[in-house]
Amino acid sequence: MTTAAVLGAGTVEIPERSGTAFRLAAGETLVVIDPRGRQVSDLLAFNADDLGEVISSGRTLDYAETIYLTTGHILYSNRSRPMLEIVRDTVGRHDFLLTPCSYDTFHHFYPDLPPHRGCFGNLAAALEPYGVLPDRIPTAFNCFMNVPVDAATGKLSVLPPISRAGDHIALTAAMDLVIGLTACSAPASNGGSFKPIHYRIERT
Secondary structure: OOOOOEEEEEEEEEEEOOEEEEEEOOOEEEEEEEEEEOOOEEEEEEEEEEEEEEOOOHHHHHHOOOOOOOOEEEEEOOOEEEEEEEEEEOOOOEOOOOOOOOOOHHHOOOOOOOOOOOHHHHHHHHHHHHOHHHOOOOOOOEEEOOOEOOOOEEEEEEOOOOOOEEEEEEEEEEEOEEEEEEEEOHHHOOOEEEEEEEEEOOOO
């Protein structure tokens, strides 16, 4: 089920620990906003005309030659075609390595907490009306997620986001897309608290 509330002036709120899905036309710009600070948002993109074409972490990181994606970088599909270009970014630290959190994530990392379907479950539910099956959900582009890599050991750490209230990232679509977007549900990713995510679509 899609979960979102229109706030006015074209801004939509995704409540904490939930997700939504919507269409984004070629040339439109999606602005993802962290309204309170230190909150991650998982972003997926599918070719609206062919769901077999989907955002690809591997292709994007390969072509960018960096894991730290920001203004000027392009998010590519599994077919090596541009899907989204980052045109504005007030944070400069996002993640494209880790998969959306899920029931299994909670069992693995948070065995003492009540399990939650996480971003994976929220994305699966939101994208179902568009014909996206759960097994088609790839690694998400995790807006505002802070995942440093130790240079010596390669060990990953999940630290609180460095985003502050009102920070945002803006991405312009290179093709007609179906977008999945969440307010992340994993405690470590969000500094131990859960907050909403805002977004708006800018049309030129």
